[in-house]
Amino acid sequence: MKRAFLCFLMLLPAALLAAGKPWFQGTLEQAQAAAKSQNKMLVLKFYADW
Amino acid sequence: MDRLSQTAVLCHLNIDKPETKPISKQFHLGSIPAVVIMEPRGQEVDRIIGYEGDRSEWLKTLLASLYGIDTISDLQSRYAAKSDLKLAQSLAQKYLDRGDGASSLAWVEKARSFKPDTETDSKLTLIQGEATLFTDPPKGADMLMKLATAPGSPLALDAFQTLSAFYKRQARNATSPEEKQKAKAARLEVFHAVVAAQPSNPDVLSEYAWYCAGEGIDLDKALAAAQKAAELKPKDGDALSTLAEVQFKLGKKADAVATIEKAIAFNPDEESFKEQKEKFLKGEVEK
16 A cells, blocks of 8 residues: 555656646635535645745 | 646645735744645645755655645654654654744754754754744744854754744734834844854855845945855856846846856756846846
8 A cells, every 4th residue: 555655656746747737716715615615635835926 | 736636726825915914924834935735624734845846856745745644643643653853853843834833842852852963953953943933033033043153053054044034024024114124124134144154155145145136235245245155156056146136236237147147057947047137138127
């Protein structure tokens, strides 16, 4: 199981890199509501302008 | 990312936007960029601090967090099963990343109970200083300043960057012009103290010069610092980029272009250097 997960970790980034960036369009509250209703994890990326 | 979005809702937030500032405080964001991972009902699972760097490695870290590996909960379970220094140190760092200074300090103490070697103890002191910024800011600032100005300290640059980021954050979150000015002055004081204590540290000199160029202050001192940094690290793209920026701010456009071209030659894939050159050629001086 652990080996399968490690393989998954090794292979998935390449696939992810090849894909686009499907970022949620909306406010934090809307993203939280979407995560709850879809029973998905929420990944919040905070960045700044500088 | 498409496949990742099947598992998680991905949301990015610019903390410099006025409407996002309260969220930054709500999450006790110490460093930016930061990624906060939450479970569907809103409980925080983990957070990843810092630039992505190697994107493949970063995505692996993100996926591990999504699967609950190396999260606070996971580390605590492992510590309960078999306590050791490394786990205690990781937990001290994890709580610090979460902005929970008190818990971080408690784990620093637990880590110290394992009698760490000098190198690990120094790292714990750095975590302790940063965690203290949350619980007792003046005391934390004092601890970090001592680390940043200690002769030959291997963690001087880390302590300096942490302290500099702390005042930068204070300036950003200031609620009045006076408060903002006070934070900026404190940050400049840190730069002056650390540059005086580490006059041959190219990274410190470069950071000071970059800051001055950004603020449009002390440009002659910034030029001297950037030139010295570039002499100490002649093939370092960042040092050359900083020198070019200062030259540009001083109106030395031809010098700036020549210097950034050197940086590009050493780092042909670095897009930001190419953008910098474009900016110089267009003659746009940032204020």
